[in-house]
Amino acid sequence: MEFIDYYKVLELSKGASTDEIKKAYRKLARKYHPDLNPDDANAQRRFQEINEAHEVLSDPEKRKKYDKYGKDWKHADAFEQAGASSGRGGFSGFGSQEPGGYGGFSEDFGSSGFSDFFEHLFGGAYGDNQGSGVRFKGQDVKASFQLPIREAYTTHKRTLDIGGKKIRITVHAGIEDGQTIKIKGYGQPGVHGGPNGDLYLTFQLIPDGSFKRVGKNIFKDVPIDLYTAVLGGDITVDTLDGKVKLKVKPGTQNGEKVKLKGKGFPVYKEKDVFGDLFLTYQVRIPESLSEKEKALFQELAKIKHAT
Amino acid sequence: MKEELIALDFFCRHCRVEISFVKRLSEFGLVELVEEEDNFFIPSYEIGHLERLSRLHYDIGINTEGLEAIQHLLDKIEQLQTRLKKAELEIMYWQQLAK
Numbered sequence: 262m263e264f265i266d267y268y269k270v271l272e273l274s275k276g277a278s279t280d281e282i283k284k285a286y287r288k289l290a291r292k293y294h295p296d297l298n299p300d301d302a303n304a305q306r307r308f309q310e311i312n313e314a315h316e317v318l319s320d321p322e323k324r325k326k327y328d329k330y331g332k333d334w335k336h337a338d339a340f341e342q343a344g345a346s347s348g349r350g351g352f353s354g355f356g357s358q359e360p361g362g363y364g365g366f367s368e369d370f371g372s373s374g375f376s377d378f379f380e381h382l383f384g385g386a387y388g389d390n391q392g393s394g395v396r397f398k399g400q401d402v403k404a405s406f407q408l409p410i411r412e413a414y415t416t417h418k419r420t421l422d423i424g425g426k427k428i429r430i431t432v433h434a435g436i437e438d439g440q441t442i443k444i445k446g447y448g449q450p451g452v453h454g455g456p457n458g459d460l461y462l463t464f465q466l467i468p469d470g471s472f473k474r475v476g477k478n479i480f481k482d483v484p485i486d487l488y489t490a491v492l493g494g495d496i497t498v499d500t501l502d503g504k505v506k507l508k509v510k511p512g513t514q515n516g517e518k519v520k521l522k523g524k525g526f527p528v529y530k531e532k533d534v535f536g537d538l539f540l541t542y543q544v545r546i547p548e549s550l551s552e553k554e555k556a557l558f559q560e561l562a563k564i565k566h567a568t
Numbered sequence: 569m570k571e572e573l574i575a576l577d578f579f580c581r582h583c584r585v586e587i588s589f590v591k592r593l594s595e596f597g598l599v600e601l602v603e604e605e606d607n608f609f610i611p612s613y614e615i616g617h618l619e620r621l622s623r624l625h626y627d628i629g630i631n632t633e634g635l636e637a638i639q640h641l642l643d644k645i646e647q648l649q650t651r652l653k654k655a656e657l658e659i660m661y662w663q664q665l666a667k
Contacts, residue, residue, distance in 0.1 A: 291628045296620050297638065299645065438657070468657060470664030 267314035267327065275328070279319065286315040300403055399449035399458035408432065410466045410474060414501045414526065423447065423460060430462070435477070435529035438466040471499075477536025479525045482543050485509060490544040500524050500538055507540075515544040573602055573609035585622050592632050593621055598639055 298304035448458020472481040493511035525536025594601040
């Protein structure tokens, strides 16, 4: 484990008094407290370091050893205590007992509304001592994952890298933008043998410029040329389900819509249930005409005006 | 839907929080308490929120007035983060359309 200079963490000099340590701890804890920095992993890490530094420097015994042995102070502690009956080694880095008497919440900063109180009551993690302290569930972790909308069309497996840990998940077809799934046990490790926290993964769907999804339905513009719009004809349209052949009826107007039933987005976790695909025809008017085309259009116009 | 209620004294005993502190939060409108026949209860949906306020008070000594200000700012941050996420996705959508 990397050596942490606790004095540096608390922005203090080596000769700092107990009062200065307390003051510095309070100031920095206010700044980096995870409840004041939601979704900020850096602040959470800093807060852990600040707590760890405070736990050592505010305890005269630990501070003495830390000052004497520096980065090896934990080993020195173990060496000095060899043969002694105390079995406690190291500390969790969290959960300062400041101020006296209170110790109910400091281990878990999930801002998602999931509660320590309920975990303790129903999760079996409370009061189960293992000689050195109360077991706490590890901190829940929130992460977001960007997924191209086309990939949300089919159920597939995916390996994610969350904080260096590889996690293989199943992404179910039809997942919505902003939807959060819970992956149990992939949060921070538990404290004193408590269970791991959970991972809350929020999907952010990256839109595709060629269509728009509204719930289970898809909306798409389809360009057709003037001649197909006037005379009718066959066109091929790209859908998420593959290419579809369509008959355009003669006299199709610009902006006219057609509905393809069951060609929309799958409904999340419902087998074989799909929304619809709504197509809007965009009639393209030719911009540059050859002399011959121009003459023919003029001829058509004359016929139209003569009738 | 009927909300589950947790007795205030049970919560306070379990979490080592003073009853007067929770009542003060309620007076400031920061948590909702339900009074039934002289007994106070906390709706279950308020528990997570109450824990967060208690941590801020007991861990770093923020008083009730400070908690009120913080709550207001945290609500604002959440709103802005949601708007930012939506705006980023909207920009991506238009960028794809422009390609």
